[in-house]
Amino acid sequence: MEEKSSKFNFHSHCNFCDGIASMEEFVQDAIGRGFDCYGISSHAPIDFQTRWSKNQQHIDVYLQDFFRLKEKYQTKIELYLGLEIDYVVDGKDIYFQRYKSLPLDYRIGSLHYMDLLNGKHWNVGASFEIYNSALNELYGGSLKKMIERYFELTVEMIENCQFDIVGHLDKITDNAECFFSEEMDNLMPWYLSMFDEVLQVVKRKGVILEVNTKKFLTKKRTFVHFRHLKRMKDLGIPVMVNSDCHNPMLMEEGLSEAYFALKENGYRTVRVLRDGKWSDVEF
Numbered sequence: 001m002e003e004k005s006s007k008f009n010f011h012s013h014c015n016f017c018d019g020i021a022s023m024e025e026f027v028q029d030a031i032g033r034g035f036d037c038y039g040i041s042s043h044a045p046i047d048f049q050t051r052w053s054k055n056q057q058h059i060d061v062y063l064q065d066f067f068r069l070k071e072k073y074q075t076k077i078e079l080y081l082g083l084e085i086d087y088v089v090d091g092k093d094i095y096f097q098r099y100k101s102l103p104l105d106y107r108i109g110s111l112h113y114m115d116l117l118n119g120k121h122w123n124v125g126a127s128f129e130i131y132n133s134a135l136n137e138l139y140g141g142s143l144k145k146m147i148e149r150y151f152e153l154t155v156e157m158i159e160n161c162q163f164d165i166v167g168h169l170d171k172i173t174d175n176a177e178c179f180f181s182e183e184m185d186n187l188m189p190w191y192l193s194m195f196d197e198v199l200q201v202v203k204r205k206g207v208i209l210e211v212n213t214k215k216f217l218t219k220k221r222t223f224v225h226f227r228h229l230k231r232m233k234d235l236g237i238p239v240m241v242n243s244d245c246h247n248p249m250l251m252e253e254g255l256s257e258a259y260f261a262l263k264e265n266g267y268r269t270v271r272v273l274r275d276g277k278w279s280d281v282e283f
């Protein structure tokens with residue numbers, strides 16, 4: 001175990017996907033802000049049109065760009081390369097397999113897409129209209145069924161793919177709590193026990209859970225939600241704190257609040273890449 005107050009972020013986008021600045025601008029910003037270790041994790045290209053992914057052929061450019069920057073800034077910051085990889089209902093682990101042989105330092109598994117709605121996978125971060133029609137057309141208007149399905153797919157993802165990190169594990173609750181707050185309050189006892197089952201799978205597979213602060217500024221919450229940290233700590237689940245930034249200005253948004261919450265819930269270390277290997281580092 002190491003002792004040092006260091007700065008880390010391993011979930012970060014750039015204009016290879018839907019980030020608003022180049023990889024180099026993110027790296028320069030990270031250096032300016034005093035980050036010790038920084039990971040780039042663009043969305044991996046997938047086989048259907050999304051608002052964030054680029055084409056498969058851009059992968060080579062992504063790798064080249066990264067290795068150029070890693071060398072250029074090697075005395076200033078430790079850089080790591082990852083991808084945020086989707087798990088898609090009918091594709092099972094195809095994307096995990098597709099990017100398995102790339103020279104990446106880590107892979108984040110994320111579930112953004114669910115079942116087919118009018119021929120397209122619906123995105124859980126969608127507008128109220130899409131969210132609501134998925135709810136009614138696919139899950140019989142039952143929020144419970146929708147959330148159950150989300151976690152069923154999440155567990156499949158964790159079981160079938162060897163991801164290093166699970167991205168924003170409870171993302172489904174973002175819109176659920178926003179659009180149906182009262183219903184979610186009533187569902188909470190059921191939700192907590194179901195989420196506990198998901199955490200047991202995470203624990204058994206030894207995967208790292210991120211506390212994703214991307215929406216901290218607007219929603220004042222993280223994914224996973226602070227409400228689960230105590231249970232995660234009791235289970236001994238390793239965590240890391242990531243800002244999932246798409247804009248360098250938001251690189252540090254919510255990080256200190258997340259570390260504070262982790263500390264309050266008994267965590268003393270985060271699992272990060274340091275000196276080229278996974279380490280539990282005190283914060």
Ligand SMILES: [Zn+2]
Pocket residue numbers: 084110112167168
């Ligand atoms: Zn994501």
Ligand SMILES: [Zn+2]
Pocket residue numbers: 011012013084244
């Ligand atoms: Zn992301």
